[in-house]
Amino acid sequence: MGKVDIFESPIHLKIIRFFHENQASIDTPRGVATWIGEERAKVSACLEDLVKAKILVAHRATSTNGYSYTQNEKIISRIDKLLNQK
């Protein structure tokens, strides 16, 4: 999924907004799903899309995966602009 799709999809956008507003957060798919009020399965797939797009970082373990926001300032700044436009 390309970046354009990610910024057009409501769930992707909710996840991006959540991590942009809580940049120190690391959470599981279940946790993110709770914070944004969406289904866990859909959220899991979107989280992986966002990892591929380098917006999120995945911390993989045997019991679960943790996801956190990118530390790349350029990406954060671009997202900031895009979210302000929305």
Next chain:
Amino acid sequence: MEEEKKNNNIYQKELFERLKKSAGLKKEEECIGCLIKPAAWWLIEKPNPKMQDLKQLVSCTCPHHKKFPPAKKNKCLKDIYTAIEKAGQTKALARFNCIEGLHGFIYPITQGDKLYGYIGSCYKKKDAAPQILDVFSSFTDTVVREIQKELELSKLYETIRPRAIALSTVHTVHRLISSTLDLSELLPRIARLSLQVMRANRCSIKLVDSRHMILLPKATVDLRKTSVRLKKVRVGKHAPGRAFKYGRPIRGQDFLAVPLIDEDVIGVITIYDKVDRKPFTSFDQEIMSTMAEQAVIAIKNAQLYKEQEKLMIGSIKTLAKVLDTRAPGTYVPKASFLKVALAMGQEIHLDADSMKSLEYASILHDAGEIVVPYEVLTKPEKLTGKEYEIVKGHPEAGVELIKHMKALKTVAPIILYHHEHYDGSGYPKGLKKEQIPIGARIMAVVSAFEAMITKRPYRNIKKIDEAIDEIKSNAGTQFDPKVVDVFLKVIKRKDVRGALEKEIYG
């Protein structure tokens, strides 16, 4: 105090914003309005309004006020002001008489003892029943309470949500670092997670070498560099050394060193350079101390696991050495064959637990030969049928030997089936193909290869290449052809071949 005043002002502003938009209040004004015919409604947004505020409000809303001569205007405002003071003091509805023959009331907006402002009106109907104003008071109270509840809920949400998210982060970090017992994997993971939580660029974890009073670098992650220099630090020197020495966090503008404390200090985790270039705060220190508490538990668990593993492998090697005293060279496997087995396991992508089982089985696979009489074990001639039957019992005897060691439960199938043949002609069960566990199929190749190129009483030593040819020729019958392919790939590796030649031929 200043903060409280600021928060109170924000709350007051929000309360009146919501009152202005309140559909309930509008409805009430309409209903009561039908009964009392109001000339104006006022929302006074201060508990102690000045005369100037009142003047502006009334002149904007009252159609009669503008027409009054100055003296009348002042009298009108004074009457309203008196009613406001009375309503504020009594926290109850206060009436006033308008000089133009109108009537009015002021009702205070309160929460407990706190006064926020007033709602008021002047109206035409002279004899508005007190019951109407009672209904107005009650309904206004209900609307105000409703809005105050909404505000409290939203304040609670704003306060609790960030804390709940932070708590969830701490919980996720705990799950992520508790899921590995491999120290070489655990420490970089803790470093990366710490960087993420602190939004910083570099993290270094150092563990103490107590004998030399030095902190040894165990994991360093720097988001700005691909390679990092690992530096030792003397106890008492630099931020990590001081954090270790004093057993408390040491914080500077661009660093935060937090000791890892179990019963003693076991190391230090240091974070450098926040991404936003801001200095580290006491809140960062608090969060990092929580992370360090979790990290130390995970590190101690991993260290204990490693110790236990060492103990286990030590016990297995001791057992093999004891057995080896019967027929030297039979039980203690050479390191190079262990290397072949483990390299094959890696090539097949066995998981960590299966690799561990393969390692233990490589040492113990022939331990069951303890039941074979010494004369049979060392007999240079061909074995009789009866003797061969005794030898064939050694896999089951091996399993019997280790059955009380629970940690070796997964090793048992490898030992039991390492003499099974791919075509079903092996022993003890005559299993075929994938019925034979993968570990046992690997062990079958490695143990046969070992037996061919090392000294055995019953056969001549083969050269490495001759043994490889024989393994190849038995692919599909004695051995799994896929496993043989992996063996051939591994044995071609310079490091593996070199280790074998060095160990066998010196």
